[in-house]
Amino acid sequence: MTRIVVFDSGLGSLSVIKPIQKRIRVxxxxxxxxxxxxxxxKSVSQLDKIIKSTISKLQEKFEPDVIVVxxxxxxxxxxxxxxxxxxxxFPPLKEAVSKTKxxxxxxxVTKTVVKNKTLDKYIQKNVPSKIHVTKINxxxxxxxxxxxxFISQKQVSRDVIKKIISPHVKNNIDVFTxxxxxxxxxxxxxxxxxxxxxxxxxxxxxxQHIVTILKHKSEKSRLKIYCSGxxxxxxxxxxxxxxxxxxxxx
Numbered sequence: 001m002t003r004i005v006v007f008d009s010g011l012g013s014l015s016v017i018k019p020i021q022k023r024i025r026v027x028x029x030x031x032x033x034x035x036x037x038x039x040x041x042k043s044v045s046q047l048d049k050i051i052k053s054t055i056s057k058l059q060e061k062f063e064p065d066v067i068v069v070x071x072x073x074x075x076x077x078x079x080x081x082x083x084x085x086x087x088x089x090f091p092p093l094k095e096a097v098s099k100t101k102x103x104x105x106x107x108x109v110t111k112t113v114v115k116n117k118t119l120d121k122y123i124q125k126n127v128p129s130k131i132h133v134t135k136i137n138x139x140x141x142x143x144x145x146x147x148x149x150f151i152s153q154k155q156v157s158r159d160v161i162k163k164i165i166s167p168h169v170k171n172n173i174d175v176f177t178x179x180x181x182x183x184x185x186x187x188x189x190x191x192x193x194x195x196x197x198x199x200x201x202x203x204x205x206x207x208q209h210i211v212t213i214l215k216h217k218s219e220k221s222r223l224k225i226y227c228s229g230x231x232x233x234x235x236x237x238x239x240x241x242x243x244x245x246x247x248x249x250x
Contacts, residue, residue, distance in 0.1 A: 002216050005064040007031035007054060009039040010146040011237060012182030013070025016089070017223060019207035024214060027222045029062050031250060034229030037146065039073045040110025040139050040180070047074045047112075055086065061250070066210055072179045072202075073110050076118050087209055091119075091179035092200045093126040093133075099175050099198050103131050106168050106176040108138035108183060134168060138180060145182040150189065151240045161189055169194055178202065185241065226250035 004026050006013050011032050020028065036042070036050050051074045055067060068087045069080050075088025096105045105127070113119050114135045123133050140160055144150045150157045165176070175198045178184055184201045191199070223245055227234050231247040238247065 001027045001219075001222075002214060003027045003029065003062060003064045004066045004068065004210065004214075005029045005031065005058045005062055006068040006070050007033055007058065008070040008181060009033050009037040010182070011234065011241075012142065012145055012180065012185070013068070013089075014238075014241075014243065015181050015184040015201070016068065016070055016203040016206050019203040020210055021221045021223075023207045023211045025219065025221045026214070027224070029058075029064065030223065030225045031058060032225070032227040032229070032234060034227050034234070036228070038110070038139070038142065039071050040112050040142060042073075042112060044077050044116070048078055050074075051078060051080075057250075065214060065216075068206060068210070070181045072181075073113050076109075076113055076122060077116055079118075085213070087206060089181055089202050089206060090122070091177040092202045092205055093123065093177060095200055095205075096175045096177050096198075097127055097131055099200070100131065102172045102174045104171065104173045104175075105131060105133045106136050106165075106173040107133060107179050108136050108141065108176055109179045110142060111137050111139045113179075134171075134173060136164065136168060136176075138164065138183065140164060141186060142180050142182045145185045148237050148240060150186055154189075157186075158189060158193060161186065161193060165190070165194060165197075169197060174198065175200065224248065 080088030091107050114137045144157045177200045225245050226248045235247040
């Protein structure tokens with residue numbers, strides 16, 4: 001059976017599962033590395049150690065055909081796109097450039113990525129100089145998802161979203177890249193609060209990339225979930241977002 005492993009520091013990258021399943025039948029192993037949550041506040045050296053160790057452990061246990069590092073932070077800072085059969089998640093900047101009418105784009109990333117020069121280089125590589133790009137610390141939005149507050153405390157979540165996004169909308173940014181796989185879970189709220197703004201999900205690009213590199217598919221799709229933290233707590237969080245799969249310890 002063709003097998004893909006997707007991992008992140010929490011439940012966020014589960015947002016990439018459905019786009020993959022729409023395109024190809026595979027077994028998907030999802031690993032929530034809660035022990036190391038959040039990736040977005042770690043130093044580059046800390047991330048390098050965590051990601052190398054995690055990839056090694058996942059390769060040994062599951063022997064996957066592809067591993068998806070479902071987080072922009074390590075993908076950008078460790079240059080994951082150059083790894084063989086390991087896919088990183090990157091801001092969909094080229095798509096943002098094609099969709100902006102104001103010539104202003106917002107990139108929602110974690111605190112560590114905002115401060116690191118690697119994102120600047122990625123922007124220079126993918127965005128024409130005539131387009132203005134603003135890096136936005138979205139760590140508070142990531143926490144809304146990981147904590148489950150976006151479900152249990154909707155008004156609090158709306159207030160946090162408005163505080164972060166509104167100033168940039170007032171500055172004529174009309175396209176935001178959801179440059180964290182946690183953020184697509186907030187799309188219903190984002191669209192409700194800012195109906196005229198485009199929010200781009202990187203999951204479709206990931207799914208399409210997987211289709212191009214996998215030569216075989218399975219007879220049916222299957223999802224297994226593992227975590228390094230509290231399995232019961234994660235299971236309860238997942239049930240709230242409609243995922244009833246058993247959570248296993250790893």
